[in-house]
Amino acid sequence: MEIFIDLEDPNPLFAQLIQQIKDAILKGDLEPGAPLPSIRQLANELELNAKTVAKAYQLLERDSVIQTRGYRGTFVHPDAIANCGQDIAQLVLDKIGEAIETCREAGATDSEIRIAFSHAMNRTSRRN
Amino acid sequence: MEIFIDLEDPNPLFAQLIQQIKDAILKGDLEPGAPLPSIRQLANELELNAKTVAKAYQLLERDSVIQTRGYRGTFVHPDAIANCGQDIAQLVLDKIGEAIETCREAGATDSEIRIAFSHAMNRTSRRN
DNA sequence: ATATGTACCATACGTTGTAATGGTACAACA
DNA sequence: TGTTGTACCATTACAACGTATGGTACATAT
Known part of the structure; x- marks a missing residue:
């Protein structure tokens, strides 16, 4: 794999990593089922903290782009190519946008x- | 009127002021039709900036809790007591809360x- | 032993953005 | 002249948040 992380890029490191992995999958460099480097290994290569790589992997798994099999390592999800496109962030943006629009019309x-948002977020908080 | 503003309260000052005025109305300390202090006067008493008080008054008038009659001053709305309860903020809270819940379930x-919220708010921004 | 993903502790840094402040000005009236 | 609410310019201060870092520990398996 050839991944380049740009420290000058305004985008967060973990976001760059996610994008690069998705790009590699879409380009065919990474095929479904193929193994990915371990978190620590990739962190070493890219000179990043393991936590940063882990965060990227967790989000990629949530989006069904990769699959983690515990001690066996991490692999590209069978449906990875299809799932690279659909972003949960987009769904979130739509839902929140609708609600805001409704409130403004009211x-x-x-x-x-903003205050309501803050309260709603804290009402049942989860740390991520 | 007896209003106490707590600088240590995490809630914004203008929000505290709104709540206190509503409370005073619901308690009967302020009756419908009664005159309120002018913006500058109240700002002096509470040692707040006039802008802060003005913001609170504007929101209270939007909710039909008070009435401003231009140069004649500001008065408690005839239907203030009823309008104190039904809060636009509550509707906002519900709508936003639903959207957040949906996103979390996803x-x-x-x-x-939070990032999506920020983007959605800035996409078509109005300053208030 | 070694490696996997994951969980928890904690902290430092930078950015972002609101809230609140200040001043000035206006038209409309007493 | 003085006051009302309102509007615009502006800046500061502060808190919240995210990012990234570090270390340690665990169960699970090879």
């Missing part, structure tokens, strides 16, 4: 929307 | 939700 102030 | 990270 006459809500941006400040109020 | 597996979205809190970070992703």
